[in-house]
Amino acid sequence: MTNIKTGSEDPESRPSASDIATAWQRERPGTPTASIEIVTPVWWLAKLFTDDRNRALREAGIDAATLDLLSVIRRSGPPYTLSTREIARRTLVTAGAISQRVARAERDGLVRRTPGPMGSRTVLVELTAGGHALIERSVDTVLGREATLVNGLSEHERRVLIALLDKLMADVRQRTTREEG
Numbered sequence: 583m584t585n586i587k588t589g590s591e592d593p594e595s596r597p598s599a600s601d602i603a604t605a606w607q608r609e610r611p612g613t614p615t616a617s618i619e620i621v622t623p624v625w626w627l628a629k630l631f632t633d634d635r636n637r638a639l640r641e642a643g644i645d646a647a648t649l650d651l652l653s654v655i656r657r658s659g660p661p662y663t664l665s666t667r668e669i670a671r672r673t674l675v676t677a678g679a680i681s682q683r684v685a686r687a688e689r690d691g692l693v694r695r696t697p698g699p700m701g702s703r704t705v706l707v708e709l710t711a712g713g714h715a716l717i718e719r720s721v722d723t724v725l726g727r728e729a730t731l732v733n734g735l736s737e738h739e740r741r742v743l744i745a746l747l748d749k750l751m752a753d754v755r756q757r758t759t760r761e762e763g
Contacts (some may be wrong), residue, residue: 644716652709663708666705669684
């Protein structure tokens with residue numbers, strides 16, 4: 583009888599990343615497995631963080647795309663206005679996706695679009711009072727929950743992990759950018 587994985591199995595019964603690397607080495611000697619014990623836990627953590635964030639977002643009454651949009655504008659400081667081009671740059675989302683997000687947030691009364699300076703094709707996006715109130719509530723819910731999730735690390739462990747993740751991110755970004763170009 584075949585055991586079909588449903589995604590609902592007990593996480594404790596899942597093999598460790600080390601077990602997975604060992605199995606590949608046994609089954610396919612010479613297969614490059616050095617990344618498994620880093621990449622696999624990162625993927626698993628990303629899934630856990632994403633699922634938990636989505637639950638927190640539902641409780642806060644906001645979706646991830648809207649949170650991203652409102653957060654970028656809120657973090658810009660008063661007068662809480664950015665151009666669509668600047669929003670796209672800061673979120674690493676395409677201009678088309680930003681346009682859709684802004685249109686939806688404007689329909690929901692969370693932002694207001696205005697033309698940029700005279701003669702430019704710039705569109706400015708400003709938080710409305712409703713958008714400001716929603717992001718204030720949402721950011722506390724989401725970031726508070728995420729802070730709780732990383733409480734198992736000491737301050738020293740957090741600093742070390744942050745430095746290592748920054749180093750890995752920069753290296754992977756450089757390698758993948760070079761390969762794309």
